[in-house]
Amino acid sequence: MLRIRIPASTANLGSGFDSLGIALDLYNYIEIGPALGCEISSADGSNIPAGEDNLIYLSAKKVYEKAGLPFYGLKIIEENNIPFARGLGSSSACIAGGVFGANELLGRPFDKDELLDIAAEIEGHPDNVSPALLGGFTACAMENGRVKYVKSNIGSELVFVAFVPPFELKTADARAALPANVSVKDSVYNLSRSALITASLLSGKYENLSTGCDDKLHQPYRLPLIPDGEKIMEESYKYGVLAAYISGAGSTMMAIFRTEKAEAENIAQKILSSENFSGWKYFILNADNSGAAAL
Secondary structure, three states: OEEEEEEEEEEOOOOOOOOEEEEEEEEEEEEEEEOOEEEEEEOOOOOOOOOOOOHHHHHHHHHHHHHOOOOOEEEEEEEOOOOOOOOOOHHHHHHHHHHHHHHHHOOOOOOHHHHHHHHHHHHOOOOOHHHHHHOOEEEEEEEOOEEEEEEEOOOOOEEEEEEEOOOOOOHHHHHHOOOOOOOHHHHHHHHHHHHHHHHHHHHOOHHHHHHHOOOOOOHHHHHHHOOOHHHHHHHHHHOOOOEEEEOOOOOOEEEEEEOOHHHHHHHHHHHHHHOOOOOOEEEEEOEOOOOOEEO
């Protein structure tokens, strides 16, 4: 059995809708090996699909098909530490783990760029699967079924505080809240800010992140689906956050600080105690610059 580690990810970063993402050092683990048929279990007791509709299984099978090799089945043991349906890339971690694991079992017939194309085909967009596979900060675009990307490492001076509420927000529901059309003015607003946040992360000009994370394409429509989400953002800015935004489609709210982890934890505790944020919890994280890895 091969053991694999896959990082969580935070996508969109406010203005970079479906195109920007960062891998985080919160991990799912998968043990995967050949089998006759489908054998799937959970090492942590979480409720997971145990049949052939399991996303890890489906993603691994796709790699066998792309390689033109016979597929007889797999044994998979999951350890899920990334919260489900909270905007931290739990589905993308399954897809990345499946394609990465199958590729390792087959002797690496595909390089990471080719694996990314397969993963993005399964996911439908590359903003989470890219950092999950590659690590670091990724800026991506799809062209003719291929993912064009730039990847850059993120230093440990940036601390990501993930505020996780006690409720899920399915990506399909979050997408259903979006308008069918947007104005040219709002499009230009987002284009300028997604360019700014990308350049700021690449250059280290972190003072621009709050402006870069401003968004008019998705956050105004999704915040009403996240009770107290806007309050979390407001409280974060009171404590000197570099940026605060909806992580992925939500429901997690992400805050980026430039401080020590101990101080970030102190701030997170103060924020959650400042209002009645019942049931909310937090993770204090750094970026993961390695991506999916065999252990």
